[in-house]
Amino acid sequence: MSTITVTAPAKVNLHLEVLGLRADGFHELAMVMQSIDLADRLTFSNTADGRLSLSCDDPALSIGEDNLVLRAARLLRERSGFQELGAAITLEKCIPIGAGLAGGSSDGAATLVGLNALWGLGHSCADLERLAAELGSDMPFCVQGGSQLCFGRGELLEPLSDGSEPLAVLLVKDPRVSVSTPWAYGRCRQRHGGDYLVGEPAFEQRRRALRQAGWIRPIRAAQPPPLRNDLQSVVEPETPAVQTALQLLRSLPDSLSVAMSGSGPSCFALFPDLTSSRQGYERLRKDLESEGLRAWCCSLRSGGARIEA
Numbered sequence: 001m002s003t004i005t006v007t008a009p010a011k012v013n014l015h016l017e018v019l020g021l022r023a024d025g026f027h028e029l030a031m032v033m034q035s036i037d038l039a040d041r042l043t044f045s046n047t048a049d050g051r052l053s054l055s056c057d058d059p060a061l062s063i064g065e066d067n068l069v070l071r072a073a074r075l076l077r078e079r080s081g082f083q084e085l086g087a088a089i090t091l092e093k094c095i096p097i098g099a100g101l102a103g104g105s106s107d108g109a110a111t112l113v114g115l116n117a118l119w120g121l122g123h124s125c126a127d128l129e130r131l132a133a134e135l136g137s138d139m140p141f142c143v144q145g146g147s148q149l150c151f152g153r154g155e156l157l158e159p160l161s162d163g164s165e166p167l168a169v170l171l172v173k174d175p176r177v178s179v180s181t182p183w184a185y186g187r188c189r190q191r192h193g194g195d196y197l198v199g200e201p202a203f204e205q206r207r208r209a210l211r212q213a214g215w216i217r218p219i220r221a222a223q224p225p226p227l228r229n230d231l232q233s234v235v236e237p238e239t240p241a242v243q244t245a246l247q248l249l250r251s252l253p254d255s256l257s258v259a260m261s262g263s264g265p266s267c268f269a270l271f272p273d274l275t276s277s278r279q280g281y282e283r284l285r286k287d288l289e290s291e292g293l294r295a296w297c298c299s300l301r302s303g304g305a306r307i308e309a
C-alpha cells in the first residue's frame with residue numbers, strides 16, 4: 001500500500017479589490033494572493049474497497065460530505081472514470097478554520113494534487129486548477145500557490161515571479177471568531193453595490209492597473225504592497241476581533257503595512273524578514289494573550305500544495 005503526504009499552505013491577500021458583480025452572482029475581483037508558511041498536512045493511502053474516508057485531528061472541522069477534501073476526492077474520481085478508486089485521507093489541521101486564510105481551499109487543492117499522484121492519473125497542473133475552480137473560487141490559486149494575480153471569481157491566475165527577499169508576516173486571529181465569506185460579500189454589495197464598476201472594459205482597466213503596479217514585480221521591502229482589502233471596510237466595523245487585531249498590529253513600529261486577509265477575521269502585518277516579525281510578536285505577546293488572540297510568525301512561501309519527499 002502506498003502513502004503520499006502533501007503540505008497545504010495558507011494564503012494571505014496582499015490585494016483584494018472588488019470590481020463589480022458578475023452575471024453568475026459572484027463578485028468580479030482583482031487580487032494578489034500570497035502563500036505563507038502556515039500549513040495543514042494531508043496523507044493519502046490507497047484502499048482496496050473503493051471507499052473515500054477522511055479523519056481529522058481537529059474535532060471542530062466537519063469531516064462529512066461537505067468537506068472540500070471529500071468533495072475534491074469525489075470530483076477527481078468521477079472525472080477519472082475509475083469508480084473503484086479509494087483512499088483513506090488524514091488531515092492534520094494547523095490553519096485556523098473560517099479565518100480568511102483559504103485553509104479549506106488549500107486542503108481541497110492538496111487533495112487534487114495528492115490523489116492525482118496516488119492514483120497515477122497524470123493530470124497537469126492546469127487540469128487540476130480547472131477542477132479546483134468547480135469547487136471554490138480560491139482553490140485554483142492553492143494548487144500552485146506562491147504569488148499570483150487572481151482575477152474573475154479568483155480562478156483566473158497570472159503567476160508573479162518570486163521575490164528574492166525573505167519577507168514575513170505576523171498573523172493574528174481570535175480563535176473564538178470566524179467570518180462567513182458569503183456574509184462578507186453580501187454586506188459589501190449592500191454597502192458599496194451602488195459604486196461597483198459595470199462592464200468588461202471597466203474591469204479590464206483595473207486589472208491592467210494592478211498588473212502594472214510597481215509593488216508587484218517582485219514583492220519587496222523597498223516598495224511594500226499597500227495592502228488593499230475592500231472587504232475590510234465592511235467586516236472591520238462589525239467585528240470587534242478585527243478591530244483589536246488591526247489596532248495591535250498597527251502599533252508595531254517596524255511593520256511595512258497591515259491588513260485583514262480575505263473575508264477575515266485574520267489580520268496580518270508584513271515585515272522585511274522573519275526575525276522582525278518575531279520581534280513584533282514579542283512586543284505584542286502580553287496584549288495578544290490578554291485579548292485571547294492567537295498569533296503566528298510565517299515566511300512568505302514560493303509554492304502551493306506540495307508532495308513531501
Ligand code: C5P
Nearest residue numbers: 026027029136137138153154181182185
Ligand atoms: O467560491 P466560494 O465557495 O469560495 O465562495 C463562497 C461565497 O463567497 C460565494 O457563495 C459568494 O457568496 C461569495 N463570493 C463572491 N464572489 C467571489 C467569491 C466568493 O461573491 N468572487
